[in-house]
Amino acid sequence: MKHAVIYARVSTQRQADDGVSMESQIEQCRIKARALGSEVVEVFRDDGVSGRTDKRPGFQAALAYCAAHRVSHLVCWSTSRFGRNLEEALKNTKQLLEWGTRAAYVHQDIDLDTDAGWMLGVMTGMMDEIYSRNVARDTLRSxxxxxxxxxxxxxxxxxxxxxxxxxxxxxxxxxxxxxxxxxxxxxxxxxxxxxxxxxxxxxxxxxxxxxxxxxxxxxxxxxxxxxxxxxxxxxxxxxxxxxxxxxxxxxxxxxxxxxxxxxxxxxxxxxxxxxRSPHEVGGTAKSCFVFTGLLTCGICGQALQITNGTGRNGSLYNYYGCLAHKKGKVRCSLRNFPAEKFDGWMIDELLDKVLTVEVAKQVIDSIHANAGKWAEEREMRRKALVKEMREAEGKSEKIFEAIETLGKDTPNMKRLLERLDEYRLVVDNVTQALDDLEKKEAPDYRQVNIDPEMAAATIQRVIRACPDPKQLRMLMTTFVKQINVSNASVVVEYREDALLRRPTPTVLNGIGWLLDLGSNQGPTD
CATH class of the missing domain: 3.90.1750.20 (Putative Large Serine Recombinase; Chain B, Domain 2)
Structure with missing residues (x-):
């Protein structure tokens, strides 16, 4: 059985931040851990502590526990509980991966192995690559x-x-x-x-x-x-x-x-x-669309689903449509609209509204501003690791004292010896983590200059060229909460903890993709 730890936090301003209490966070994290096939072994919490600082004893203790015990997952509600911003959350996630622990979020699904780390992960990676390129080249040469x-x-x-x-x-x-x-x-x-x-x-x-x-x-x-x-x-x-x-x-x-x-x-x-190896013959992967699961009907509030329709030439097309009538409700007046055409248009609109040069500049400025905080954070992390080590050493010492006092009459001798081995492993893991922490030198991002226009354009180009709708959907869900579609407008609601600025809904009127569809727009049931 894999092991997981939970980290939960509420702020001083609102003990039920965004309507999610501490107890609710922990319960949802337990459900997430079970879904990951992990057993929760520890719960760490920071009551009444702002997420704008890493001076959180519960958070630092959670990281130290992961370093010492190498658990499979650290589960928390969202990236807003995991760092000052998404950049900080991604940095902490990378640190956990070095200890064999993956960060998991109830409210979001961020995977550093995919594009779902979104813009900040990409931009931090760009800076890492620029900073370390010469070092990597020299290392490879040696x-x-x-x-x-x-x-x-x-x-x-x-x-x-x-x-x-x-x-x-x-x-x-x-x-x-x-x-x-x-x-x-x-x-x-x-x-x-x-x-x-x-x-x-x-x-x-x-x-x-x-x-x-x-x-x-x-x-x-x-x-x-x-x-x-x-x-x-x-x-x-x-x-x-x-x-x-x-x-x-x-x-x-x-x-x-x-x-x-x-x-x-x-x-x-x-x-x-x-x-001798078999060759793939025929067959295509099950098709999917980028905004499946994110669209709701702006007229009746039902979720939109993929349906089929036949064009004038007899060709079969895929549409997003409101299927309220299938749930026993009155047929909705929302017109079906072509899924592929909508996906392309919506991606362009979102990138133009969200991934702007101004936002790219904010990201770069944020990374530069945080560059000098690394030494302070390393000291806090070191103290948390040392505390974890001292606790393991203290427990070992108590066992040794009991064995020295009682000798062969010590009760549960076998179990006590097993615990000594466990504590010894904890000390070894923490020692390695401390050694790695002392050796690690943070890149000085203040020496790295990136043109915001170039950064925004590059990332937009990469996202638009992505051939995998599933991957794009995962990317979009990291910052899009819901998209309400009516016959005359589209309203995009964003996740507050995924963007650098406080997001406001994007309202798009006069929708071009609803006109001249070239089909009968009728669902094929």
Missing amino acids: MITASRDGFFVGGRAPFGYQIDKVGKRSKLGLHEDHAAIVRKMYELALNESLGAQSVALRMNAAGLLRNGKTWSKNSVMLILKNPSYMGVRLFNQIKFKTRENKPAEEVVQVASHPAIVSKEDFEKVQAMMKE
Whole structure:
């Protein structure tokens, strides 16, 4: 069972901030944790503390607990409870990821692996990239140089190899027994044309195991696809932000250690596996539209749904429509409107109204203004981590005292020893977190200049070019609360905690996409 912690806060001005009391926040967070498959082990809270400061003892204690216990999720109501603004929330989210903990929000769905981090995540990423580009390039160059000199530059040694110390540095050397197993796998794949599943069965039957464990299809596949066995190390393979593979011409291949199989044999195995893999035939993914779930009827208040209609030429079209009559209500007078045309138009309108040059400048100014606060925040975080460590050390000391006093007659000795191991792990985790915190140097964003016009235009272009409607919908839901559509206007209501300025509804009149539809607009039930 995965473990989660909850963080909840209410402000001094309104103990039931936005109508959400502390108890309600915690209950909804428990529901969210269950949906994530996690058991809540701790609840942290800040009563009567403004979200405009990181001087929140409950929040800092929650972060320290995550560092010490490496729980799966930290759950809170929204980003407004998680940081001074969305930028701060994203920064804290990245810190949690370094400890193996994901932030989860009841009120929003922000995923740093997608575009749903919205504008601030993108812009902070742009600044990070500008700031660190030279550092990354120098680091990559030094790693390539070290590998060419035969040194091991980090990571886990592939099966078949071992890490040999050479002074203060390391090299990959052959683990002869394991290397023989790898060679046997390639021999079976090449000479007997066996697939990964058959190779696994043959190896298990022969007792050629991996540290006493049987082989599976996937574990064999990892061996057969790993270029390390040619004696090479690959660099610059993955795009840091998207985790996508880079083009082959950008990948750097360095001969760095002894080979277990020849380059020729490795490439033959790759060709055989590619030929054997199934090819996708036909079929399309289930279609969806960007604003599904966000649209309501401005006439009767019902949610709008996707329906079908037939054009004059007999073609089938998708529409947003009010289907109040399906719920036993009187048929609504709202006209159906084409879904694809509306999606494109609405995206353009939202970007023009929300992602403006003025807002981009606000974001940049906000990031610059917060740049000098990092040292102060690091000190608060360090104190919270030290407190977590001292508590674990104090509990360990009490157990030691009990054992020293009672000796072998100490009750529940087995459980006490298990707790000692748990507290020792907490101390180790916190020690690592403190060490990382001391080594980490925050980028000085004050030295980074970004043209607001360029930033706004770039992000708009990326969003408009996104081919995945589901991804765009996730993006829109981070700052759009609801869109009310009538026959003559559209009213967009925003989420207050997602924008830098206090949002006011956008009212759009004279809707062009409702005219000249070229169809009968009638629903196909």
